[in-house]
Amino acid sequence: AHTVRGKDCILAGYNAMIPYLCPELPEDQKEHLAYQVKIPLVMTNVLLRSGVAVDASGPAQYQCPGSFFPFVTKAPPVSLGGYQDRSHGEDPMVLWMAHAPAPRSDGTQSARDLYRLGRHRLYATPFATYEEEVKKQLTGMFGAKGFDAERDIAAITVNRWAHGYSYEYLQLHDPEWEEGQAPHELGRKPIGRIHIANSDSEASAYLHSAIDAAARAVGEIE
DSSP: OOOOOOSOEEEOSOGGGHHHHOTTSOHHHHHHHHHOOOEEEEEEEEEESOOHHHHHHOOSEEEOTTSSSSEEEEOOOOOBTTBOOOOOTTSOEEEEEEEOOOOOOOSSOOHHHHHHHHHHHHHHOOHHHHHHHHHHHHHHHHGGGTOOHHHHEEEEEEEEEEEEEOOOOOTTTSOOOOTTOSHHHHHTSOBTTEEEOSGGGGTOOSHHHHHHHHHHHHHHOO
């Protein structure tokens, strides 16, 4: 173990873990930091021995409402430096399939409740279930074009993100706070010489939000 001392610290991490790192925080700030719940996601890559059946279907991307994987797309071809994409005809193809493990609401639950339940479902779902759902859905989508799951699927990689995306407020479940009074704004107040920078502190899950948070945190340091 090593000890490091610094004049100031920029803390970039999951908001909900900050009260455990800084237990001396005021209780109301702990509550603000705990308000957001990470969105669980499952990103699955499927390597096909041949992309013929998928190409024969036409589209590169599919929206599949109500399906286990509501989003299916061909992985973008990569050409970099001396490597040029040659995935044509009977060449192998990678499909990317997204799954959000949130159960259907019973009418009393908020999105945050469902995300927590979805996280538990993600942990409890074995790989065999994902494999079965991949085969069933791709057969339904491309079977008419000659797709055979047992023959055509070479590999499946399931990336389970229990803490996938930062929580973004929803009009259906969250109030409209006055500017500066939302949980992410109150939760990111400096803690002594600790300045909080992460996408949670912007209530937005994307790269530009993390950059904005970093710029803000650096600007707080006098």
